[in-house]
Amino acid sequence: MQRGKPLPQKEVAQRMEVSERWYRNLESNAGAPLTPEALIRLSTALALGPDERLALYRHVHANTKLGEPEPDGPEEARSALTHLLATHERYPAYIVDHAWNMLDCTDPMADWFPWVREPEANLLRWALTAPEAREQLTDWPRHAALYLAQLRFALVSSRDNRQLGALLDEVLADPECRRLWDEETKVVAYRQGHRFRLRLPHVSAREITVTSQVLLPAHRQELRYVLLLPESDPAPLPNRGERDPAQCRS
Incomplete structure (x- = not known):
């Protein structure tokens, strides 16, 4: 800061x-x-x-709880978000927890990013350490700096969280991420309204521009529902065959 x-x-x-x-x-x-x-x-x-x-x-106020009554539990909050996913089957959308673990997603999300089907899929780990992320996220260094700023915010908000600490250690083992981490002390809460471009040759013949919309359950803000809204329909690939819808369920 x-x-x-x-x-x-x-x-x-x-x-x-x-x-x-x-x-x-x-x-x-x-x-x-x-x-x-x-x-x-x-x-x-x-x-x-x-x-x-x-x-x-x-x-x-890391250890302070709001005075309002809480819902039945985290499973109820997650179930409500999963139901919301079903209403957005046209677009890539996903649910992650406080450490960016992938909990659920729509079929288009799995179509765009097949890694989300993998066991223990983690958005931040993929975005910062996977070689394919540096190809698919246009202007990757800017993306990486924003993700690191979000991780810094999460670490400030959730002190002594072992999962976040382990994720930080894993990310900073990458020399480029370490350089970006040391260069800035910026914090970012959420990437609400963030507009960015993607190179997904298995999906579209041209770059795809999307805007992220981030929703937080009022009483379970450790969960995030993120919707990627394309500015236009991706350009279809020539002779692209039909595939069975991909499923992304934890």
């Missing part, structure tokens, strides 16, 4: 209109009260963007 050089404690305290001692206690976890108002002041003092503010809030 830095903006170039780290800000001196005195300057941040002045921007927040608090004592330097209070801010020093905050940085050292010495019990300085971080109220909602103080969070707003801190976010403003550090010139945080929307995603960074959300990451800070999630980090501070």
Whole structure:
């Protein structure tokens, strides 16, 4: 969340209109009260963007649960999203959990990306480490930087999560991912409304431009429903034979 050089404690305290001692206690976890108002002041003092503010809030309140009653359980939330998938069978759409494990998807998603049928398929692992991802995701370095920024947000939001930690270790074993990780400290919450291009020669004779729409269950925000909306129908391949619909079920 830095903006170039780290800000001196005195300057941040002045921007927040608090004592330097209070801010020093905050940085050292010495019990300085971080109220909602103080969070707003801190976010403003550090010139945080929307995603960074959300990451800070999630980090501070990582163990805080909302007061509203929860639904019956995660299976009910996932079942509702699976039902939603059935209404979007025309488009690539999928459900992932907090660590980008592929839980469910539509047939077009499996048609575009056959790897989703594999056991323990993981979106982030594929996008950052699979050689085919670097061919299929146009301008891969930009995609990789965004996925790493999302992973950074997830790690801030879910402290001490072993699955995310293991995923980070696996991703950073790749030299290019390590370089991108070290170059930026950006955080991104979700890729809502992200417009990007795909090279899928097994699907279309030309590049496909899509926009991602991300839905979160109100009480189960560890689940994500993502719909890829093409700007136009993919150009059909010549003499492409009919195939049985692919199934993607965990």
